[in-house]
Amino acid sequence: xxxxxxxxxxxxxxxxxxxxxxxxxxxxxxxxxxxxxxxxxxxxxxxxxxxxxxxxxxxxxxxxxxxxxxxxxxxxxxxxxxxxxxxxxxxxxxxxxxxxxxxxxxxxxxxxxxxxxxxxxxxxxxxxxxxxxxxxxxxxxxxxxxxxxxxxxxxxxxxxxxxxxxxxxxxxxxxxxxxxxxxxxxxxxxxxxxxxxxxxxxxxxxxxxxxxxxxxxxxxxxxxxxxxxxxxxxxxxxxxxxxxxxxxxxxxxxxxxxxxxxxxxxxxxxxxxxxxxxxxxxxxxxxxxxxxxxxxxxxxxxxxxxxxxxxxxxxxxxxxxxxxxxxxxxxxxxxxxxxxxxxxxxxxxxxxxxxxxxxxxxxxxxxxxxxxxxxxxxxxxxxxxxxxxxxxxxxxxxxxxxxxxxxxxxxxxxxxxxxxxxxxxxxxxxxxxxxxxxxxxxxxxxxxxxxxxxxxxxxxxxxxxxxxxxxxxxxxxxxxxxxxxxxxxxxxxxxxxxxxxxxxxxxxxxxxxxxxxxxxxxxxxxxxxxxxxxxxxxxxxxxxxxxxxxxxxxxxxxxxxxxxxxxxxxxxxxxxxxxxxxxxxxxxxxxxxxxxxxxxxxxxxxxxxxxxxxxxxxxxxxxxxxxxxxxxxxxxxxxxxxxxxxxxxxxxxxxxxxxxxxxxxxxxxxxxxxxxxxxxxxxxxxxxxxxxxxxxxxxxxxxxxxxxxxxxxxxxxxxxxxxxxxxxxxxxxxxxxxxxxxxxxxxxxxxxxxxxxxxxxxxxxxxxxxxxxxxxxxxxxxxxxxxxxxxxxxxxxxxxxxxxxxxxxxxxxxxxxxxxxxxxxxxxxxxxxxxxxxxxxxxxxxxxxxxxxxxxxxxxxxxxxxxxxxxxx
Numbered sequence: 061x062x063x064x065x066x067x068x069x070x071x072x073x074x075x076x077x078x079x080x081x082x083x084x085x086x087x088x089x090x091x092x093x094x095x096x097x098x099x100x101x102x103x104x105x106x107x108x109x110x111x112x113x114x115x116x117x118x119x120x121x122x123x124x125x126x127x128x129x130x131x132x133x134x135x136x137x138x139x140x141x142x143x144x145x146x147x148x149x150x151x152x153x154x155x156x157x158x159x160x161x162x163x164x165x166x167x168x169x170x171x172x173x174x175x176x177x178x179x180x181x182x183x184x185x186x187x188x189x190x191x192x193x194x195x196x197x198x199x200x201x202x203x204x205x206x207x208x209x210x211x212x213x214x215x216x217x218x219x220x221x222x223x224x225x226x227x228x229x230x231x232x233x234x235x236x237x238x239x240x241x242x243x244x245x246x247x248x249x250x251x252x253x254x255x256x257x258x259x260x261x262x263x264x265x266x267x268x269x270x271x272x273x274x275x276x277x278x279x280x281x282x283x284x285x286x287x288x289x290x291x292x293x294x295x296x297x298x299x300x301x302x303x304x305x306x307x308x309x310x311x312x313x314x315x316x317x318x319x320x321x322x323x324x325x326x327x328x329x330x331x332x333x334x335x336x337x338x339x340x341x342x343x344x345x346x347x348x349x350x351x352x353x354x355x356x357x358x359x360x361x362x363x364x365x366x367x368x369x370x371x372x373x374x375x376x377x378x379x380x381x382x383x384x385x386x387x388x389x390x391x392x393x394x395x396x397x398x399x400x401x402x403x404x405x406x407x408x409x410x411x412x413x414x415x416x417x418x419x420x421x422x423x424x425x426x427x428x429x430x431x432x433x434x435x436x437x438x439x440x441x442x443x444x445x446x447x448x449x450x451x452x453x454x455x456x457x458x459x460x461x462x463x464x465x466x467x468x469x470x471x472x473x474x475x476x477x478x479x480x481x482x483x484x485x486x487x488x489x490x491x492x493x494x495x496x497x498x499x500x501x502x503x504x505x506x507x508x509x510x511x512x513x514x515x516x517x518x519x520x521x522x523x524x525x526x527x528x529x530x531x532x533x534x535x536x537x538x539x540x541x542x543x544x545x546x547x548x549x550x551x552x553x554x555x556x557x558x559x560x561x562x563x564x565x566x567x568x569x570x571x572x573x574x575x576x577x578x579x580x581x582x583x584x585x586x587x588x589x590x591x592x593x594x595x596x597x598x599x600x601x602x603x604x605x606x607x608x609x610x611x612x613x614x615x616x617x618x619x620x621x622x623x624x625x626x627x628x629x630x631x632x633x634x635x636x637x638x639x640x641x642x643x644x645x646x647x648x649x650x651x652x653x654x655x656x657x658x659x660x661x662x663x664x665x666x667x668x669x670x671x672x673x674x675x676x677x678x679x680x681x682x683x684x685x686x687x688x689x690x691x692x693x694x695x696x697x698x699x700x701x702x703x704x705x706x707x708x709x710x711x712x713x714x715x716x717x718x719x720x721x722x723x724x725x726x727x728x729x730x731x732x733x734x735x736x737x738x739x740x741x742x743x744x745x746x747x748x749x750x751x752x753x754x755x756x757x758x759x760x761x762x763x764x765x766x767x768x769x770x771x772x773x774x775x776x777x778x779x780x781x782x783x784x785x786x787x788x789x790x791x792x793x794x795x796x797x798x799x800x801x802x803x804x805x806x807x808x809x810x811x812x813x814x815x816x817x818x819x820x821x822x823x824x825x826x827x828x829x830x831x832x833x834x835x836x837x838x839x840x841x842x843x844x845x846x847x848x849x850x851x852x853x854x855x856x857x858x859x860x861x862x863x864x865x866x867x868x869x870x871x872x873x874x875x876x877x878x879x880x881x882x883x884x885x886x887x888x889x890x891x892x893x894x895x896x897x898x899x900x901x902x903x904x905x906x907x908x909x910x911x912x913x914x915x916x917x918x919x920x921x922x923x924x925x926x927x928x929x930x931x932x933x
Contacts (some may be wrong), residue, residue, distance in 0.1 A: 081586030155206030202277030228628030318349025345432030351439030375787030422460025536657025573658030811839030
């Protein structure tokens, strides 16, 4: 008979072992080697069987073993040392507390919202890169002492587990997770009852959610759970699966994350005394409704919608992770309308104003959909992409929200992602670093960072580096064989059929890794473009290659599943199955073995569709070289010392089929002629000297760049601190002033015009200065409301200005009888060749964060431009 409910009966820890509970509940153990080593001492066999999960371990250890440990002086001394280390980590000042300006400059709290968080495999609340990035963001914030509060949803089924059928088709299962078996605790009211938040639903229904708390080092992570008895079945299932269900299901998840998440943060601050957030960070558009909830909060305090919107924008940061419109959540306008207004959520806020926040008002937009990213950008004064290239792509993609401005001026910056090194660096790599500079300095270098180079890597002997690489490769071989055998048993194979697995992979063969989600743009099967050529690479007698592949297709993506099946069928071929494998159920636990054990990390997306792509960063931190298309972070930091760039065939005349063919051929040629020869080439000491030097350069120069610590410091300095200052400046009075000013400017803008432009001469030489005279109409506005600028630079054949520089012109007279104002100023000609200028008018206000913020700009008419726009041909 099957149980209708399962739970774990935990032993009561003897008093001397009580700190074990504290250590297990704080997820710092997931990246702190000393804590994991301590739990391994509790019961080595059960620790291995628990997959490194302290909560499972403590649930399995028999009382007799705990009694022996309670009187083991050596173990208790080690327990005391590790517990003291955790307390010091939680209480001592760190980078944030010692930063210049301190609390007066930096926000007292940042609320960080994300639909998924990849902290550890023991808390399966992630699907892929977005969640892993969010988890690394929290861990790095903890290491730096940044006062972050994470906010997400608790999915009872998490993301799916992947297995394969006998013919290689992806199959999904959804194991149920019991929060009581996870490293979580319920947030409770003073009387001990669980704290709840509530959302109003159409028809007088409501959606209740409990708040579970995970402690990620110093950072609390609040996870909302709708599986509570007071909810109807439909509402209980809102947090059932990550990225599951239909459109309304997803909308309810995102309302719960955004609106409910703000309410959960307010509840947490009320119950714990934690400082309220000054900055709200929306990690992708899924949590965008947090801004609408904050508008409603301010409306209840007397601010009108426009003023409340300005106040909310000031303290909000929005990060976009998608480089394609298809990756954005878009809902039917009527569906959103049904869930807001009278009889539903936020009845005090005009539903038409809410709908306007997500409306696609730009050319090509659909007025009948509600776009979550558009709302995120409209409700955030600061926005960013996740690599330099992705920032450029995002400015192009969303430029319709700022008509009249060149994409370069769209107010979306970039902060390149990073990875949390203590999570992803193999213990053997850490120990090698500790031998050079000591354990504490190595911990600081990996977590806090701050240096541009890790020069101590230069002192490590070549043989030590090579032996480390072989050891990690050997561990991966063992891991692959174990996982492959388990996968084949799931596919129905008997033990008698699996003897060949003992010969899969070789610890002395060049090993390539490829692991990620399986949307089409990541091109899982590009390596199969010429199967015979790939087979020759794998089976080369002198310079063989072996490949480990992993990845999940979305359950609804049959196209992705077909790609998985195509690859699996190739890996099943008895001729090559000892050289290429596909491992199902890719997740954090597998990744932590895969990245260190590979020599090459392969990434071949369609450029520029990889927003960042952090898997190669994790590999690089373990001395793995990258072989990648110049996309995402690799476009930004690639150097020949760190690996190889796959040439791209992205011309407009190249169709998709031809592009894949050209880039696959480039990949094969790199492997055949450059990568494999370098790996197998031996120097005087029988070592691959040039390969080892590339490993050394990767660790020395690339290692410090790819750290999540670097990333979070940039968020603090470029986004969080300015947002906190803006939030403090936008008092209710200032918010009303700014909103009224914007309303007045928008009403007057149709009457703003550039009437006349003249220069002191129509030709000039390098170094000369032109005197510009401009007459403008400002309507009901005055010079304090606008800035008149000259925009100048090199021009192309169509007179488009490139690398434009701007300079303000000064008002010298006005208004005249016609209401015109005169402006003057110099234009320095600082470059030769075709050169041009134009004049434009922008609104200006001390509380604007960027010149393009209002989306308003006026330039000369075409007729006027023909008379004054281009100087030298």
